[in-house]
Amino acid sequence: MNWRNELLAVWAVAVRNALMASRNVFFFFELLFWPIVGVVSIGLMTRFLELTPEQASFVLIGTIALSVVNVCQLEVAYAVLMDVWSKSLKHQFLAPIGIRHLTLGSWLVGIARGLAIFVLLAAFGWWAFGFAVLAPGLPAVAVFVFGCFLTAWIVGVAVCALITLFGNRAEAFAWASVNLVLVLAGLYYPVSVLPESLGAVAAAIPLTYFLDAYRAHFGFASEFRAPIATGLALGALYTALAHWAFFAAIRRARRTGLLLKMSE
């Protein structure tokens, strides 16, 4: 493996995604509008319900996590989706690059956008509602946002795999299934309120553990024994699985001709 070429291919994908993001008319909405609308409505709701500041932080952390994950996963999925929409998918698979370059490069851009959103929403929440989202300090914040990015990476790569497996038709299905999974991660409630079977699903989602660990800093008893380690372990496992699925999907698309069909 030639490290310079590895980095270069990752960089190529990152530059491309960043260029496209900068010209995307929906960029503004993805990056600013919806996340802020989310925080405003949740913030107002917590006032109406007269939640304690701790409870309000609990809910707000969930909202911010959702926004960060959403923006980042979308960017990762763009690694394939933009090319599917432009019908140019075959060119990048004609070039000597692997899927790791695609997923890493687009993840880097996703992380940059996710960080921007996180900082923005944290600042906005503090300014508008006095939420101290960053109170737990830098290391805790870093672990938390990393958990969000890791989840987003897995989800984005899984969407890429589904699209290269089933074609453009799978797009809506891919997003729906992904959001279903996220809702189960206990964004707005402790996982313990879920019925047992859904609780088991929630316990299989890495984001659940990162939320749990972060919320512990706001005085909520942790529901898991070693949330961060568990979240990281699960995250690593799913990252590997998602990449394997994507790899297998591309190999299959080369066999069935879907790779060509999506490019014409």
Added chain:
Amino acid sequence: MLAIDARDVTKTFRSGWLRRRETHALRGVSLAVPRGAIWGLLGPNGAGKTTLLSILATLLTPDGGSVTVLGHDVLREAAALRHRLNMASGRPSFLWSLRVDEIIAFYGRLYGLHGAALRRRVDELVELCELVPFRRVQYSELSTGLKQRVALAKSLVNDPELLFLDEPTLGLDPDVSVRVRQHIARLRREQGITIVLTTHYMREAEELCDEIAFIKAGRIPARGTPGELKRQIRLGEVIALKLDPAAVEWLAEAPGVLRCAEAGGWVECTVDEAEKRLPELLRALHADGVVVKNVQVREPDLEEVFVELAK
């Protein structure tokens, strides 16, 4: 030394979830392309041209047969092979919102170019493909002809040893097509690139290619140099006559005459061998009192060969 050595390649597409449909796109195709050649794959729509090209370019895996390209097996050594080849299509598509130079640079990086070398390569290709005034224009705003030039520029970004061109002049104005063809010929002449192109225009194949394979319904029924093909198909040669009286009944039944047709005051007799039949015909016509006002002998067009084969 062969650039491409493919034997008995088969490919069947399966589609449909409920009603399974099978398309036998390639039914046992073999070809050997020497290095430095311009090789043409000629055939009607749906013949399997794009399928074959895609298999050679590692975008599609064959079901059966063996394919070696530039000494690499396309299945086992695809990664190494991808560094050395590239492809452009006459129906190009790239990311809409990127500008011309950004597209070329993106693919350049994927092939390992960076820094000053990348910038130089982008400049060269923009120049070579006459895209200088358009280098900062978004892809979606380009005309078809310009898009095709972008595709050509992109396909040269890694200095490929082997270049696949899928219908490179599709839908272009005639004068633009001529320039593209000159360009292709120059690539081989000046850089020694082996080029495999598909087309359904005879003239294009005849003008450019050292060798042509006819592909039809997933098979290659005929191949050779343009001249060889005409002989191989045994279409014969055409003797065109201007006669007085204009029509002579017995001509079609004369020995060696395959068929006769009238066109614009000329009687066109297709014969097996013009050199042998022309004197015989002239003698017979003279004996019959028919005045021969004008005579032309010509080889059949590749177009006619194609029409014959596509039947």
